[in-house]
Amino acid sequence: MCVAGCDEAMHRALSRRRLFRRAAAGAVLATGLRAEVVSAATPPTRFEKVIDLTHTLDPAFPTFFGTSGIELRTRFSYRKDGLNFLQWVLDEHSGTHIDAPLHFSENGADASALPIVDLVVPLAVIDVAAQAAANADYAVTPDDIKAWEERNGRLPDRAAVAIHTGWAQHLGTAKYRNEGPDGKLHFPGVHPAAAEVLIRERSVTGLLIDTLSFDIGATKDFPTHVLWLPSGRWGAENVANLDQVPPVGATIVVGGPKIRGATGGPSRLIALV
Amino acid sequence: MCVAGCDEAMHRALSRRRLFRRAAAGAVLATGLRAEVVSAATPPTRFEKVIDLTHTLDPAFPTFFGTSGIELRTRFSYRKDGLNFLQWVLDEHSGTHIDAPLHFSENGADASALPIVDLVVPLAVIDVAAQAAANADYAVTPDDIKAWEERNGRLPDRAAVAIHTGWAQHLGTAKYRNEGPDGKLHFPGVHPAAAEVLIRERSVTGLLIDTLSFDIGATKDFPTHVLWLPSGRWGAENVANLDQVPPVGATIVVGGPKIRGATGGPSRLIALV
Numbered sequence: 001m002c003v004a005g006c007d008e009a010m011h012r013a014l015s016r017r018r019l020f021r022r023a024a025a026g027a028v029l030a031t032g033l034r035a036e037v038v039s040a041a042t043p044p045t046r047f048e049k050v051i052d053l054t055h056t057l058d059p060a061f062p063t064f065f066g067t068s069g070i071e072l073r074t075r076f077s078y079r080k081d082g083l084n085f086l087q088w089v090l091d092e093h094s095g096t097h098i099d100a101p102l103h104f105s106e107n108g109a110d111a112s113a114l115p116i117v118d119l120v121v122p123l124a125v126i127d128v129a130a131q132a133a134a135n136a137d138y139a140v141t142p143d144d145i146k147a148w149e150e151r152n153g154r155l156p157d158r159a160a161v162a163i164h165t166g167w168a169q170h171l172g173t174a175k176y177r178n179e180g181p182d183g184k185l186h187f188p189g190v191h192p193a194a195a196e197v198l199i200r201e202r203s204v205t206g207l208l209i210d211t212l213s214f215d216i217g218a219t220k221d222f223p224t225h226v227l228w229l230p231s232g233r234w235g236a237e238n239v240a241n242l243d244q245v246p247p248v249g250a251t252i253v254v255g256g257p258k259i260r261g262a263t264g265g266p267s268r269l270i271a272l273v
Numbered sequence: 274m275c276v277a278g279c280d281e282a283m284h285r286a287l288s289r290r291r292l293f294r295r296a297a298a299g300a301v302l303a304t305g306l307r308a309e310v311v312s313a314a315t316p317p318t319r320f321e322k323v324i325d326l327t328h329t330l331d332p333a334f335p336t337f338f339g340t341s342g343i344e345l346r347t348r349f350s351y352r353k354d355g356l357n358f359l360q361w362v363l364d365e366h367s368g369t370h371i372d373a374p375l376h377f378s379e380n381g382a383d384a385s386a387l388p389i390v391d392l393v394v395p396l397a398v399i400d401v402a403a404q405a406a407a408n409a410d411y412a413v414t415p416d417d418i419k420a421w422e423e424r425n426g427r428l429p430d431r432a433a434v435a436i437h438t439g440w441a442q443h444l445g446t447a448k449y450r451n452e453g454p455d456g457k458l459h460f461p462g463v464h465p466a467a468a469e470v471l472i473r474e475r476s477v478t479g480l481l482i483d484t485l486s487f488d489i490g491a492t493k494d495f496p497t498h499v500l501w502l503p504s505g506r507w508g509a510e511n512v513a514n515l516d517q518v519p520p521v522g523a524t525i526v527v528g529g530p531k532i533r534g535a536t537g538g539p540s541r542l543i544a545l546v
Contacts, residue, residue, distance in 0.1 A: 255528015255541035
């Protein structure tokens, strides 16, 4: 395992090359000074079922830091004004949400700059629910990826990889954050060595998990974030209903926020099967 | 045309019946006291291209009321804290966004309660750009729907209908809001008589437009909103890139906010072709 961040420059260069290839494949519109890819070819895809991978966010939804993630303020009310209209005061990384590269880098892509072709990709689901049930600090290893591939074949090109830890069943209980007497959170995540395999040896666009963070809760320095996001990839946390999705064969549509400067934000994640 | 709201009770009953049929077709999970449909069958669908129908939102993005729709506050910064993390103070109906039934009703569905099966539907695009170029107050009529069907066949079952007025080209100029010396906004929209046809005579789930509102800008009492949203259907405004989408054959994925109590909100809209 290399030191986190050691290959950031290389990953950035790779990401730039990928972006140029994509731009050549898709329609490019000039929007102000920024060339924006608004459409792109994808491999032919077929589906006949939709699955919502999104939890409902409200002020009681648990957050990593333990504070409320959203406050809803009334701007207009139907009884008084004839229409309802709220203002949200929202911490970006609340509820089912994405992380953009900018979340853990100085100049990475913000949520609005993620290429659209990275937001509709094959979805692979790695199930480590048994391991996580036995060990709340379980971190997905390269061996878990290897075992998945032995059963399901090589990870699809440009896939998003979702980690099903079974933690969604604890939402609404203290076990979801699972703060211990040591003051640390205890929920499963992804070991940086597994993230390295996905970055270096496979062509993966995104990493999803059904916990508050794709780093294990007990780690305070976010080594997997530090490795994953500066490489130009997106993450998604607090993902719902992964138990409904087959290990391979689904497509994910990432309804992430297109807000300039956003480091991520609440997102509608939908699986097409 | 009936008086706005006159058939609200009937539409609500119809919406409830539709919901029960959908619940029977899909997997239902109990989430607290609310039975939530998280997956549902759809007609087999194939695509090989993705098109982003979303504008980038920032504090300068025009709004109906003329005030800024979003303020971005720094909670953590990479240089100081090792990560970037913002808080958004956001007016719900900003940027490319959806309207939920609750926006114009006392007890309609909020954004989190829209059935997932209504968020992945066939997309029909009605082009009235020529009419709107000649008349900024142009309102789509039942005849526009009829003319579209003569060319493209009957509107697909459960389609979302997008109105392409060409107004997206004015984004970034004063013409987008087009406030006149009369103090009114002047941009095209949908006549309530056309909305009635879509509600009563066709099976339509959503209504999209590339302007600030699916009511014409010059109308202050929102008759099409008053008719459309209480019927249990969603709307979408400030939609981008409708000129890239064929009149028929695309599927839209509505990445709307799943926030309890939200009357709508910024959404990632993606067309699959």
